[in-house]
Amino acid sequence: MTSPPSLRAFVREHLLDEEARVPAVLGRDRADVIAPDRTLRDAALALLTLPGPDDTDLTRRLTRALREFDDPDLPGSRELLDVTGAPHPIGDVRTPSVQALAAWALHRAGTLSGDDTLLTEARRRLDHVVEAVLRHDWPARLDRSATMVLDEAGPLQETAVLILAADALHPQTGSAFLDAAAERLDRYTHGDAVWDCLTPRGAPDTLRGHRTGSAALAALAWAALHRRGRAGAADRAGRILVHVHEHHQHVGTGGYWDRSSADSVVRVDAVAALHGRPDSPFPAKFVADHALLALAARTAAALDGPDTDDGPALKALAQEAEAELERNTDPVAGGVFHGQGSWFSTPVDPTVPLARHVMVPPRTTGSFAVGNTTYVPFHGKHARTQLLALAVLGDRVVAPGAAPELVEPLQPDPFDNDLGHVTTGRLSEGLIDTGHYLRWLRSTASGLGYGLTPYRSPLGLRSDRTAQTFSVLHVVSDLLALDEPVPNTPGVLTGVFATQNPDGGFGEQPALPSETFTTYCAVLTAVVLGGADHPDFDRDACVAFLRSCQRPEGGFGNAPGFPCDAWHSHLATLTLVALGARPEREDDLVAYLLACRNPDGGYGNRPGSPSDTFATFRAVGALIALGLRPPHCDETVLWLRGLQTGAGGFRYRTDGAESFVGSYHAIGGLYMLGALPADTEACVRWITTRQSADGGFSRAPGTPSETTDEGFIAIQALHMLEGKLNRSWAVMMT
Structure with missing residues (x-):
C-alpha cells in the first residue's frame, strides 16, 4: 500500500484553496467540505505553521487571506467570514487570544518577507489587544470596539496565548505586559494541575476542572517565561504536563482525555455541562490537544532547570502524544482526524467507542444536529487540528500500519444468516409489562421513522423523538421480536433510504455524514423489512463505501481512513454479510480480530x-x-x-x-x-x-x-x- 501524503502536502493540496483561504472543516479531502466558513484563528495558524523561509509566494497568499479579516472601521480583525468572504455578524467580536494570534501571524509574515512595516503593524495590533485586556481585567471576549465586555470569565488559554504572542513579538526587549501576565498565569495553579478557567470573581471555575489543551498552552507559556528568567516557571511547566500524563490517560486505546474534574478524575459530568460554561458532558480525545501536548512536552523537556524526575514522564508524554497523531492519520488520503470518543457505562467507565462528540453546544464547529442533540463527527478534518499537528509532524510521512499475521487458521462453521423469523415464542407471562412497553415504543414514531424517546421536548439530557437511523433499527427489531406489525413499512423504507449519501454510506438523517455505524443500522433495517432490492437503494455504492472503511491493519473504522477497532469491524462485517458481500481483505480482518483476543x-x-x-x-x-x-x-x-x-x-x-x-x-x-x-x-x-x-x-x-x-x-x-x-x-x- 502506498503511503499517504505528508501533512504539509495534505494541507497545501486539500485544505488551502488557490488563494490560500482555509475552510473550517473538511470531510476526507477537498472534494468534501463540511464547513466552508473561515475563521480568523485558522487563517492565523496557517501563516504561523505552514510557510518556510523560501515559501515567498505562499507567505504572500496567506497574508492576503489573513488581511481579508481586517475590520475596515475599527482596530483589529473580524473573526468569522462566510465562504464568499462576507463577514458573519457573530464574528464582529474581539477574542483576545484570537486577535493576538492574528497579530503574531502578521509578525511572522513580516519576518519571512523582511517587511518592517508588517512587523510594526503587528506589534501595534498586539499592543491594542493587551491594552484592552488589562483595562477590562482579562475578559474572555469583548465587543467589536473592545469597549464592552461580552464574557467576563477568564479562560486559561487566553492568558497563555497572550503570553506566547507577546514573547514572540518582543523577543529581545521584553514586555511590561509579560510581568502582569505571569502573575495572572500563576493564579490558575491548582497543586500540580491548572484550572481551565477563572470565574469573573477570579475564583477557580471548579466545574470546568482541568483541560488538556489549556494545560499544554500554559506549559508553553511558562516555558517562555522561564527563558526570560521567571523563577519556578520551568518546574511548573513540567509538573502540569506530568499531571496530564498521570491523570488523563486513556488506558484502553492510548492517548489522553481532554479533561479531568476538580479532583483530577476523568468523568462524565452532566451538571458541569448544563450549569457551567457550555460544553459536552462527555470527555473525548482531541488530536489538536495531542499536538499541543507534544509541542509542550518537547519544549519542557529541553528546558534548563526542571525537576529531573519529570524527564522520563515528559518523554513518555511526548511520545504518546505523537503516537496519537500518527494513529489518527488517514492512511490513504492523508490529513489527521478530529479525535475519538466513547460512551460511558458509569460516569468514570469509558466503554463503547463512539466516533462522535455528542451533546456539544449548538453551532460548535463542524457539528450536526439530530433533534435536540448536537454532535461533532470525529472523522472530520478540522483546519485547526491539521495546522497544530503540522507543527509536530511537518513533512514526516506516517507509514500505514500492517495487518497482523494470521497464525491460527479458524475452522469453518457455516452461518445461515436466516433473518426470516425472530423468535420461537413469546416471553413468559409477567416478566415485563409488554403492553405498556409497546405503547411507549409506538409513541416514538416520528414522520417516516422513529426517535429515541416518545418525548417531543424533554428537559435534562434526554433525547427527543426526532427520527434517526439508529433508533429505527431498534424499534423495528423490538416490534418484530414481540410479534407486532411494523406500521407503514413502505414509508419506513422510504425514510431509511433517504439517508443514503452519494458516497454510498448512510447518515443519521438525510444529508448527515456517512458512517459505518449508521450504514449498518439502515441496511439491517431495510433487510429485515424486505427492502434489500428497493429501487432507492444503491447497493453497489454501499458495499464500496463499507469496503473503503477497512484500514491497512485489517480492521474497519467508522469512516474511510478512520482508526479501526473491533466494534466497527463487527458492524461493517455484518452489513456486508447482510448484503451478500464480503470484505475485500477478509484474511486481514480475521487476523485483526484474532489479535484483539487476550x-x-x-x-x-x-x-x-x-x-x-x-x-x-x-x-x-x-x-x-x-x-x-x-x-x-x-x-x-x-x-x-x-x-x-x-x-x-x-x-x-x-x-x-x-x-x-x-x-x-x-x-x-x-x-x-x-x-x-x-x-x-x-x-x-x-x-x-x-x-x-x-x-x-x-x-x-x-x-x-x-x-x-x-x-x-x-x-x-x-x-x-x-x-x-x-x-x-x-x-x-x-
Missing part, C-alpha cells in the same frame, strides 16, 4: 486493549457471521460467565463496574456461543426491574426511561435468556 479468553476493542464484554461480543459475532468458529470458545464462555455479579448483571470487564449495556453484550456473546449465564434467573430479574414507570427501560431501577436502545437491550436479552431468540437474529441484529 489470554483470559475475552477480546479487547483493539489489539493490546484489555478484554471487555462489548469487544468480545463484537469480535465473536463478526467471526461467526463470516462463517468461522471463534477459537477456544470454552475459554470465552468461562470468562464471560465469570463477570456475572451476585445481583444478576455483568461487569463489563474483570475490574469494571456492573453495566446494563455491557450485560447485554455478555448475554449476547454467550448466546451466540450456545451458552447462557451461570445464574439465568437472577439475570432475568436484574433486567426486568429496569422497566420504568412510563413503560420504557433505563440502566438503573427506579430512574426515568432512557432510549429505544435500552428497550432493545431488555427485549432482545430476555428472549435470549429464555432461549427463544433466533441465533442468526442475535448475531445480526445488535
Whole structure:
C-alpha cells in the first residue's frame, strides 16, 4: 500500500484553496467540505505553521487571506467570514487570544518577507489587544470596539496565548505586559494541575476542572517565561504536563482525555455541562490537544532547570502524544482526524467507542444536529487540528500500519444468516409489562421513522423523538421480536433510504455524514423489512463505501481512513454479510480480530486493549457471521460467565463496574456461543426491574426511561435468556 501524503502536502493540496483561504472543516479531502466558513484563528495558524523561509509566494497568499479579516472601521480583525468572504455578524467580536494570534501571524509574515512595516503593524495590533485586556481585567471576549465586555470569565488559554504572542513579538526587549501576565498565569495553579478557567470573581471555575489543551498552552507559556528568567516557571511547566500524563490517560486505546474534574478524575459530568460554561458532558480525545501536548512536552523537556524526575514522564508524554497523531492519520488520503470518543457505562467507565462528540453546544464547529442533540463527527478534518499537528509532524510521512499475521487458521462453521423469523415464542407471562412497553415504543414514531424517546421536548439530557437511523433499527427489531406489525413499512423504507449519501454510506438523517455505524443500522433495517432490492437503494455504492472503511491493519473504522477497532469491524462485517458481500481483505480482518483476543479468553476493542464484554461480543459475532468458529470458545464462555455479579448483571470487564449495556453484550456473546449465564434467573430479574414507570427501560431501577436502545437491550436479552431468540437474529441484529 502506498503511503499517504505528508501533512504539509495534505494541507497545501486539500485544505488551502488557490488563494490560500482555509475552510473550517473538511470531510476526507477537498472534494468534501463540511464547513466552508473561515475563521480568523485558522487563517492565523496557517501563516504561523505552514510557510518556510523560501515559501515567498505562499507567505504572500496567506497574508492576503489573513488581511481579508481586517475590520475596515475599527482596530483589529473580524473573526468569522462566510465562504464568499462576507463577514458573519457573530464574528464582529474581539477574542483576545484570537486577535493576538492574528497579530503574531502578521509578525511572522513580516519576518519571512523582511517587511518592517508588517512587523510594526503587528506589534501595534498586539499592543491594542493587551491594552484592552488589562483595562477590562482579562475578559474572555469583548465587543467589536473592545469597549464592552461580552464574557467576563477568564479562560486559561487566553492568558497563555497572550503570553506566547507577546514573547514572540518582543523577543529581545521584553514586555511590561509579560510581568502582569505571569502573575495572572500563576493564579490558575491548582497543586500540580491548572484550572481551565477563572470565574469573573477570579475564583477557580471548579466545574470546568482541568483541560488538556489549556494545560499544554500554559506549559508553553511558562516555558517562555522561564527563558526570560521567571523563577519556578520551568518546574511548573513540567509538573502540569506530568499531571496530564498521570491523570488523563486513556488506558484502553492510548492517548489522553481532554479533561479531568476538580479532583483530577476523568468523568462524565452532566451538571458541569448544563450549569457551567457550555460544553459536552462527555470527555473525548482531541488530536489538536495531542499536538499541543507534544509541542509542550518537547519544549519542557529541553528546558534548563526542571525537576529531573519529570524527564522520563515528559518523554513518555511526548511520545504518546505523537503516537496519537500518527494513529489518527488517514492512511490513504492523508490529513489527521478530529479525535475519538466513547460512551460511558458509569460516569468514570469509558466503554463503547463512539466516533462522535455528542451533546456539544449548538453551532460548535463542524457539528450536526439530530433533534435536540448536537454532535461533532470525529472523522472530520478540522483546519485547526491539521495546522497544530503540522507543527509536530511537518513533512514526516506516517507509514500505514500492517495487518497482523494470521497464525491460527479458524475452522469453518457455516452461518445461515436466516433473518426470516425472530423468535420461537413469546416471553413468559409477567416478566415485563409488554403492553405498556409497546405503547411507549409506538409513541416514538416520528414522520417516516422513529426517535429515541416518545418525548417531543424533554428537559435534562434526554433525547427527543426526532427520527434517526439508529433508533429505527431498534424499534423495528423490538416490534418484530414481540410479534407486532411494523406500521407503514413502505414509508419506513422510504425514510431509511433517504439517508443514503452519494458516497454510498448512510447518515443519521438525510444529508448527515456517512458512517459505518449508521450504514449498518439502515441496511439491517431495510433487510429485515424486505427492502434489500428497493429501487432507492444503491447497493453497489454501499458495499464500496463499507469496503473503503477497512484500514491497512485489517480492521474497519467508522469512516474511510478512520482508526479501526473491533466494534466497527463487527458492524461493517455484518452489513456486508447482510448484503451478500464480503470484505475485500477478509484474511486481514480475521487476523485483526484474532489479535484483539487476550489470554483470559475475552477480546479487547483493539489489539493490546484489555478484554471487555462489548469487544468480545463484537469480535465473536463478526467471526461467526463470516462463517468461522471463534477459537477456544470454552475459554470465552468461562470468562464471560465469570463477570456475572451476585445481583444478576455483568461487569463489563474483570475490574469494571456492573453495566446494563455491557450485560447485554455478555448475554449476547454467550448466546451466540450456545451458552447462557451461570445464574439465568437472577439475570432475568436484574433486567426486568429496569422497566420504568412510563413503560420504557433505563440502566438503573427506579430512574426515568432512557432510549429505544435500552428497550432493545431488555427485549432482545430476555428472549435470549429464555432461549427463544433466533441465533442468526442475535448475531445480526445488535
